Amino acid sequence: MKLTHIDREGKARMVDVTAKAKTEREAKAYGSVSMSPSTYKEIKKGEGPKGDIFTVAKIAGIQAAKKTSDLIPLCHPLAITHVDIEYRFLDESSTIEIISTVKIKGQTGVEMEAMTSAMVTALTIYDMCKALDKAIELGPFYLLEKSGGKSGSFRRKKDDI
Numbered sequence: 695m696k697l698t699h700i701d702r703e704g705k706a707r708m709v710d711v712t713a714k715a716k717t718e719r720e721a722k723a724y725g726s727v728s729m730s731p732s733t734y735k736e737i738k739k740g741e742g743p744k745g746d747i748f749t750v751a752k753i754a755g756i757q758a759a760k761k762t763s764d765l766i767p768l769c770h771p772l773a774i775t776h777v778d779i780e781y782r783f784l785d786e787s788s789t790i791e792i793i794s795t796v797k798i799k800g801q802t803g804v805e806m807e808a809m810t811s812a813m814v815t816a817l818t819i820y821d822m823c824k825a826l827d828k829a830i831e832l833g834p835f836y837l838l839e840k841s842g843g844k845s846g847s848f849r850r851k852k853d854d855i
Contacts, residue, residue, distance in 0.1 A: 708768050711801040718797070719842030721805040725792040725812035725835040727819050733827040734788035743825040751818040752779040758814030759796050759807040766810070770802050777807075779815055792816055793838070803843050809835060 701707045729737065740748055756777045763771040776797040781790055794811035796804040816832045823830060839849040 706768060708770070709802070711770065714801040714844075716799050716801055717842050718799050719803050719840070720795065720797045721803060721808035721840040722796075722838040723794045723805070723808035723812040723835065724838050725794070725816045725833065726789050727792070727816050727830060727832055728787065728789045729823075729827055729830045731788045733823065733830065734785075734790075736826055737790070737819075737823050738783055738785075742823045744822045747819060747822045748781060750822055751815045754818035755779045755792075755794055755811040755815035759794070759804075759811040762807045762810045766806055769806050772798055772800055772802070772804065772807065774798050774804065774807060777811060779811065790819065803840060803845075805837055805840050808840075809837060 736742070737747060740746060744750070756779065758765075759777045760774055763769040774796060776795070778795045780793040780795075782793070783790055792812050792815050794808045794815065796808040796811060798804050813832075813835055816835070820830050820832060837848070837850065839847070841847045
């Protein structure tokens with residue numbers, strides 16, 4: 695397997711995507727935020743010590759996707775066409791699941807943007823709620839699926855989770 699981010703001398707480099715065709719690409723990433731049942735009950739209402747938890751976290755996740763290349767050195771700056779953040783509330787485990795979806799019509803994939811989005815969404819939930827519970831746990835985080843590009847599609851199997 696040839697590593698695309700390594701030059702002939704073995705040094706890191708940004709991949710040249712100039713000649714690649716623009717194609718539709720999409721990636722979905724997963725993250726979770728777990729806490730005590732009493733904190734979960736409060737957080738699920740949506741209002742916390744700093745205000746509207748889930749709207750602020752969603753906006754932070756959208757911003758994070760757009761700023762990924764500022765955070766991860768070899769990522770290309772991208773003209774993202776869509777970002778969405780979904781929440782699932784798991785009452786039995788006092789967990790909030792985050793699904794971040796990022797889309798583009800471009801020359802490189804958006805897996806890192808989806809992952810960064812999910813992570814920053816979780817960090818923002820923590821920040822919005824840390825006054826209630828500093829023991830809130832973040833993670834795991836992982837790529838759920840991606841489509842488009844030369845490497846084709848990937849979908850995590852249930853057995854991988």
